[in-house]
Amino acid sequence: MSPARGQPPEPTELIYPPRPSWLPALFALGLALVLVGLFVWWVYGAIGAIIALIALVAWIRRASAETSRLPRVQRLATAVLPPTPPRRPGEPR
Secondary structure, eight states: OOOOTTOOOOOSSOOOOOOOOSHHHHHHHHHHHHHHHHHSOHHHHHHHHHHHHHHHHHHHHHHHHHHHTSOSOOOOOSOOOOSSOOOOTTOOO
């Protein structure tokens, strides 16, 4: 079936963007609390380290789960490159 006139062809490779998440923001908050804890009070640093560690582990698990759901092989629709490099006109074979 040919595409309608003026319509682009069907995509051959798909893009899978990650889902939105609060985990990077929580990780940054935890790191900020660790830095605050260095100068203000050690309890802030301990709470920040716990928040950052939990957010980092959850972030890695979510990324791993999303990556494992991706298809292993996509249909290839590009031209195959020739086995020999192209030659300039007039160049000997």
